[in-house]
Amino acid sequence: MKDRYYAGFMQEKPRWMRSLADLRGRLFVFITDAIALIYLWTMVSYCSNTFMFHTKSFVTLPWWVMLLVVIEATALWENFGVSVGMKLLGLRLTSADGSAPSLGDRALRYLTWHFSGLPLVGVVAAKDGQAWHDRLSGLRVVGAEDVETERYPWYRRSWSIALLVLLIVTLVTAMLVTRVDFVKFFTGAPKTGRIWRAFLSPEWSLLGDGIRLLIVTVFMAFMATLFGVLIAVPLSFLAARNLTQGLIGRTVYTIVRGAMSITRSIEPIIWAIIFVVWVRVGAFPGVLALFVHSVADLTKLYSERLESIDPGPVEAIRATGANKLQVIIYGIIPQIINPYLSFTLYRWDINVRMATIIGIVGGGGIGQRLYQYTRLWRWSEAGLLMLLIMIVVWMMDYTSSRLRARLG
Amino acid sequence: MADHLVVEHLTKVYERGDVLALDDISFSVEKGEFLVLIGLSGSGKSTLLRCINRLIEPTAGKVYFDGIDVTAASSRDLRQLRRRMAMIFQQFNLVRRSSVLTNVLSGRLGYVNPWLSATHQFPHSEIKMAMANLERVGIPEQAYKRADELSGGQQQRVGIARALMQTPELLMADEPVSALDPATSHSVMRYLELMNREDGVTVLASLHFLSLARRYGTRILALKDGKIVYEGLPSEIDEARFKEIYGEEAEQVEVH
Amino acid sequence: MAKRPSRLKSTKANSLLTRLGAIRPRLFAFLLDWASWGYVAYAVMFLINRYWFVRYVNFYGTLTLPPWGWPLVVLATLELVVLSHAFGHSIGLSLFGLELLTHSHRFPTVRDRASRYLWWHASALLLPVSLWRSGRECLLLHDVRSKTCMVPLAEVKDELPVTKPRPWYLTNRGLMTVALIGLTFWVGWLTTQINLQRLFSRAPKSAYLWKALVTPDFEHLAMPDPELKDSIMGGMLESIFMALLATIFGGLIAFPLSFLGARNIMGFSPLGWLIFTLARAFFNVFRSIESILWAVVFAVWVGFGPFAGVLALTIHTIAALGKLYSEQVESIDPGPLEAIAATGARRWQVVLYGVIPQIIPSYLAFSLYRWDINVRMSTVIALVGGGGIGRILFYYKGQVGRLSNAWNQVGAVVFTIVAVVWLLDYISGRVREKII
């Protein structure tokens, strides 16, 4: 009778499950290494194209050449060294008795891999975690902690050399792509002399106007934050993993989280472009753009905080026979009020910063005017506005961090 | 059914980690008993207590409370049942940022009008009752302090006052004193004893120290790896039994 | 319970400095409350102007205020502050933890409070004398005459009798907070010209925009646009690399600077203090200007293009990372430092062996986080000539009206941005979890 209760729970996992996990591991290693090599290939060809042919292109040879080379290189790497993928999963290649494999065995495994590992048949039919090419070569892949290996210095480990090469190639390509030019950086400096001089003598007659714009900007941030909080607080309960259980709950959780992370990855300025088309230029589209981004950001911050509340009091309130609403009001809300306030202040701070630039695309506030001045090269006026922005942002930053420190 | 609380073939498997925490547990408790659960850390004491009021859903088995099947109760009925079985916790589980009074009043949530309680309004009679219960556990002057300003012993007394608010028939205490020093432990245990003797509340407490179990319990239930390994009177636990429950290396620690 | 010594009974020398120290929280609370009442006055004037005299309202909302109005407003707000301090518990008082008590630490009666309120005026008029004559406890004239004073709540908490706290709607600070939020909301609604009617009435018109955005046209995802000479993927890569370089350059520069901005490293010598203050001021000033504004300057400096964007992002990164890093340095465990200093090591050796090993993981985590932010930022920095994916986005946006599928192209760019930012966010989140 007892067996009926938990038979199946404590049994070993079935074979197909284990071989599926094994397949996943092998695929992960292979794909990671292949991606690293493809990346290397494209970046190197970009660099060589730039240096040798003065063209900008990531591909020179046909794609199938690259694919062939990458597949062979990956297989070679994984058989004759410790690849990045193997390092990530903490895997090593050893012979059956645990000693370091000989070169011949490695070559055998590399050759047999082509009809076992590449078409996947040998891996799917693996027994005890040993694929066909493992058996034929007498080698096996084991966890690094299970084998005693010599510790080589970093320049004799293939994965660390590979990482170094990747880093260097990335840096070189990045500098080429972004056209980093330190000569221009130094020779161009005098051109900005006029700007700095103008900044040092701001146009004070603009002060009144500037303050008015600044007030609008701060109010934009306030309205966006306030509306954002009103929407984000209820949403956060739907986006907290520990509060959304069951099928419906999980679905809601996934939808809300997904929508929020999409919304969050679009900068408020891009949102502002959309809203300017919708409700026309002014402070209102700016508020809407900041509002949308705040909702997404606050929902994320809030719900992460909800996920880390102390479950003890919640359990205690549940044990008194309280219903769901009461559990939220008496067990959860007292725990989150202060963190929520603190996140809100933080977000307000960000919104003030964002509000100063959202005007560039027609979202109102001080940014709109500032952008116009810079386009007209009226740097004295721009300098005054920048000074005002600096003061306000610094003040907001200071008070909000002081208040947040008090909230704890 | 004559018995107050009946547990039949209770089994709990935690999906995460495939842990068999309770393995076919059956026992029953009579009204007015002071039953003490003992066992090593990880033997399943907390799991057992939480399965009884279904803070944790048991995997299989039945729990009957006054003849009502707890495991089959709807969520509405379950709340009615939970009202009648109070619980106190090792880490007190007070809402730290709320006032002591609010914490005590929250023991009454199952009784009051849910919509009224949503606005933090409680009837005057309930507030009076809360003050009376705080009086009973000896800390009426702390009512308006925040719960985390109190010492551990005081916090556990707030936990007891919260349980008292439920006017429970069964009190489950999950290691109520293991976060407290010996002297405070005894004073907290004495409140449990008082509830047991004066109000006739059945007590089901898990304890770490055998000496405490001997002093307060009328019956002892020992768990090991999710199974019952001993059931009987406290006085009957001798050296051999003790070793059986706690393992060979264990030695008795006295708490006075 | 042992009584902590009250500040009132402190035996420090009766210097002006200690007296100023004693009066500081009172002064700050006073100024804060005055500012909040001033803000209320501003908002009320704004609203009066807006609803009574329907005309252009300028920034201080006082277009219609006669010349004698100004002193009136100043005096009225001053009186309100003094009233709220004498008869209630204002926001400033609760923020700075002050409580009005009699000299024997009892709650004052209404008589005491009224007398305090009245005597305050004499005290304020004679402030220099009153300050001069105040003892080491800094009891001003009205404190002495009304036998009440502002006491730091933390010092007397245990002596005070237990009372039931009032509900928020019966306290000065509760009502004031609500008033401040309510007024700000009202005034903000008007200044930012929120117009829900327009939002809804134009919604159908914006439908075509949404329709185009969600049916993206990926024609130029990998194939370069002949006019633009760049593809979406090329632009995205440019953005990612811009962010990467900015993070690396910024991180490298912020690393040494962060030690200069850390209290525990710089110590309390005058020179250390000076460097600390300068470093922190640098971080704060440069952080407060968004990188997009820096890009304006750098576009002039090195010309339009991604390099200007890199430099702009770098400046902002230095400031932001510098602040984060130095806060991290300040929060390290001092134990190992003491141990190393105890071996007779020099200051830089302590930093090298005690500090750096402790901070490396969190530095990496912060840098990754910053890379994330920089990628987001680099998607819009092209607006002012910074290069990156934004260049393509704004190019297509500019083609609206010329190209029929311009919004679809914008949609494709936005989709790409979302996908890449999301992916990077996910990866960097996972890596950060691992590091810390």
Ligand SMILES: Nc1ncnc2c1ncn2[C@@H]1O[C@H](COP(=O)(O)OP(=O)(O)OP(=O)(O)O)[C@@H](O)[C@H]1O
């Ligand atoms: N949420 C959970 N998920 C997975 N396993 C759990 C969970 N909670 C408890 N367990 C496991 O169940 C077993 C019993 O745990 P339980 O907390 O009931 O023991 P206990 O006797 O109360 O121990 P202690 O004296 O330490 O409180 C332990 O092996 C524990 O690891």
Ligand SMILES: [Mg+2]
């Ligand atoms: Mg336990």
